[in-house]
């Protein structure tokens with residue numbers, strides 16, 4: 001357990017915040033607004049972390065929902081969250097997050113952010129995904145500006161290495177490394193929000209049963225620093241091993257990635273067999289579970305010239321969050337298909353036999369799959385996977401197309417065990433005095449399959465847990481002067 005070397009301390013704050021992403025920025029501003037002296041420590045050159053890539057966050061009973069008469073009651077969403085997890089989550093933590101979420105939207109609005117509640121999947125009820133206007137990094141920009149206005153001390157390119165404690169196990173600060181030099185920073189409380197371990201292959205292999213190196217990660221390669229430094233001083237772990245999985249993902253042109261998820265395409269494994277209701281991909285965090293069961297964990301999205309023309313001239317059905325809205329026309333996919341075919345991740349063919357050869361399937365198997373599917377389309381009833389009738393479009397017009405897809409993930413979730421005050425717990429469930437954590441470094445608030453009914457829960461949890469941590473850390477600091 002590293003103890004602080006007081007002779008090396010040059011900087012002192014009441015609360016040291018480790019990581020300047022979703023958790024850290026929300027915590028820094030909230031703690032400062034509550035009267036604490038804060039220092040924000042960020043390993044990278046820029047603040048924001050993965051939060052700078054998000055589009056929106058979960059909230060219940062927010063002012064935005066109230067204005068447009070969306071009935072998103074906290075108690076209802078709490079029940080949804082607990083049912084989805086089969087009560088495997090920490091109910092008080094989930095409740096604290098959901099209860100705080102509406103007020104957090106008001107807080108963000110007061111700082112100049114504006115939101116639209118956007119359905120994550122068609123006909124979603126209630127709509128909880130609060131997407132901000134002004135681009136993906138707008139929330140980060142607003143909070144970074146707020147840090148400047150409030151005069152918060154921010155040290156970038158400063159990696160926190162250890163949490164320091166005294167002989168009684170109370171937090172006394174952090175040890176950082178910047179430009180090759182180590183330094184201790186004294187603080188009465190520390191808040192951890194280092195964004196998980198998506199870049200740490202050793203941790204991924206150790207904790208995530210589904211992980212293989214070919215899984216494409218869309219988020220930053222965070223190294224699990226927060227989890228390592230908390231466990232080093234005796235923190236218990238919870239929920240380690242969760243990947244926020246998604247897919248099937250086409251790793252190439254974005255527009256073709258959107259086409260690969262269209263509910264009227266047909267997905268086959270490398271044997272040429274269908275394995276899912278492709279329209280279930282409207283909740284794409286669930287469809288990846290079906291993909292992970294397939295041989296080689298690879299799938300191929302198949303479509304024909306008819307579907308391609310519809311996408312180019314009429315528009316797509318599903319889309320990609322706010323980036324590609326439903327009904328958007330994708331006029332350049334012809335060109336993209338040629339480029340990706342040259343790279344070997346797409347195939348354009350005059351016959352299904354040719355496609356079968358490319359994916360390594362028996363031509364007779366793929367033919368049987370397509371014949372069966374087309375017959376279901378004619379009958380208006382998918383007798384195997386019960387795909388909705390409106391998405392049953394036969395594939396009969398050559399050329400035919402295939403896109404190679406894999407499971408992917410955005411980030412890891414889970415690690416440090418916290419309670420509903422975001423206090424870090426030791427192995428006996430006692431809080432480690434002065435230590436708080438939030439966001440994806442922590443467990444107990446999300447299962448291994450993202451709950452899209454609580455769309456935006458990952459950024460939502462980060463921002464809200466950061467705020468909850470800040471409020472409790474300030475109280476702790478005041479009580480332990």
Ligand SMILES: Cc1cc2nc3c(=O)[nH]c(=O)nc-3n(C[C@H](O)[C@H](O)[C@H](O)COP(=O)(O)OP(=O)(O)OC[C@H]3O[C@@H](n4cnc5c(N)ncnc54)[C@H](O)[C@@H]3O)c2cc1C
Pocket residue numbers: 018019020021022023024041042043044046047048049050051052053054055056057058158159160161193194195196218219220222223225226410411438439440441455456457458459460462
């Ligand atoms: C492409 C993409 C899109 C997404 N879209 C959404 C969305 O629309 N809605 C949603 O709810 N969620 C979304 N997410 C997830 C969301 O962005 C994350 O859940 C959230 O940002 C996590 O917040 P965090 O503070 O835990 O981690 P981050 O925001 O990643 O911040 C962690 C920070 O800690 C820093 N750090 C790491 N180690 C150290 C160290 N030792 N010392 C100091 N600093 C350190 C990192 O550099 C980073 O800045 C998306 C994620 C990705 C990748």
